[in-house]
Amino acid sequence: MEITPRQLEIIEATGKILTTSGVSRLTIKNLAKEMQFSESAIYRHFESKEEILLMMLQYLRYNITLIKSSLSKTDDVEKDFCMFFQKLSKFFNANPYFAVAVFSEGLLDENEKLNKEIMGLMSMFYGYLQSIIAEGQNQHIFLPSISAGDLTMVVIATFKHYMFSWKFDKFNSDLLVSIHKMCAQLLTLMKNNPTQS
Numbered sequence: 001m002e003i004t005p006r007q008l009e010i011i012e013a014t015g016k017i018l019t020t021s022g023v024s025r026l027t028i029k030n031l032a033k034e035m036q037f038s039e040s041a042i043y044r045h046f047e048s049k050e051e052i053l054l055m056m057l058q059y060l061r062y063n064i065t066l067i068k069s070s071l072s073k074t075d076d077v078e079k080d081f082c083m084f085f086q087k088l089s090k091f092f093n094a095n096p097y098f099a100v101a102v103f104s105e106g107l108l109d110e111n112e113k114l115n116k117e118i119m120g121l122m123s124m125f126y127g128y129l130q131s132i133i134a135e136g137q138n139q140h141i142f143l144p145s146i147s148a149g150d151l152t153m154v155v156i157a158t159f160k161h162y163m164f165s166w167k168f169d170k171f172n173s174d175l176l177v178s179i180h181k182m183c184a185q186l187l188t189l190m191k192n193n194p195t196q197s
Contacts, residue, residue: 001062015097057117077136082183089179
């Protein structure tokens, strides 16, 4: 994905405004003020607020795709499960203001293009996790009494909770430690008990 350093700076500032003030405060005027730019300087790189948000989501999707492609699934589904979240947490730790783009339901109300981009992002995220969980069930490692799809929804909801907690702590807590703890707890919950099989 091609993105200039200035465009990246603008979408990072956009994420900061979304995080601190919400989508209602995201305007080109406020963005220019945040960056100490003129509004015309913003418009040299993007035609509209919508275009900035779309690029933010596309950049995030691109990076999650890179994370997925950098992972090689092994026979150890627990390791694969945790490694995905470890890589995600490293990305978000380095780029905290992108986290809000995934979990800001307010963006869904903006327009159909943003809605489609967020749904595509979440679908990719969901599909990858579900494949790991389904494999774990096939290997009798994860409990079979709940579908892989339902388990994936529980995992994503838990991840969102940890990300929200990190956001509310103003990104001061150690995300990598928190997500490592989350993975361990989720694996404990999902583990198959042979005596109940």
